[in-house]
Amino acid sequence: MSKREDYESRTEELLAPIAEVSQVEIYDVEYVKEGSDYYLRAYIDKPEGVNILDCENVSRALSEALDKADFIPDAYILEVSSPGLGRTLKKDKHLQKSIGEEVEIKLFKPIDKCKEFSGILDRFDADTVTITEEGTPRTFARADIALIRLALDF
Structure with missing residues (x-):
């Protein structure tokens, strides 16, 4: 398993109980480098669509969980959002x-x-x-x- 896959998998494990409490589903998690910055992106969804409050609540809880677990040594930017209307079908x-x-x-x-x-x-x-x-x-x-x-x- 690559470093990227490990980070994504471990983040998804941390995110699972947060998503359940927030009544959203995990659409995808990705860890990517763009330019000189690393991004950890969590995409969440629910049948009626997610709103900014859903993203904010999940982001805060996930940020705390990631800080406690501290398994990503690189500096990264955490983003939590909807997968969007033209969402990529990866899985x-x-x-x-x-x-x-x-x-x-x-x-x-x-x-x-x-x-x-x-x-x-x-x-x-x-x-x-x-x-x-x-x-x-x-x-x-x-x-x-x-x-x-x-x-x-x-």
């Missing part, structure tokens, strides 16, 4: 909740000179993701997918 649980929703898929390498596809998420397994584009099913190898996110319709 199987994200894909499962999004079956029947319109998604956008971006590939690492083009297929027929195209790297971006959109359609209704039909199904997925360990190796593939299938969407329906204008009535036609299209299956992609998960290894070829750079990004899957919910489509935004304005």
Whole structure:
């Protein structure tokens, strides 16, 4: 397990009881370096959507828990937020909740000179993701997918 994965896993363990008390679910936790700064981001959600008070309460409680556990030696910026409307679907649980929703898929390498596809998420397994584009099913190898996110319709 990498340092990043360890920090994310341990943070998620600390966050679990906080999320339960706050009546939110953990959508994702990520530890990333952007420029010269490290960020520890916790994304929370609930059916009716999270508000600023939810984020503030979870952030305070998580900050205290992280200070006590003190397992991240680097200086980092803690952010707690909603995953947003055009949320990235990284985990199987994200894909499962999004079956029947319109998604956008971006590939690492083009297929027929195209790297971006959109359609209704039909199904997925360990190796593939299938969407329906204008009535036609299209299956992609998960290894070829750079990004899957919910489509935004304005």
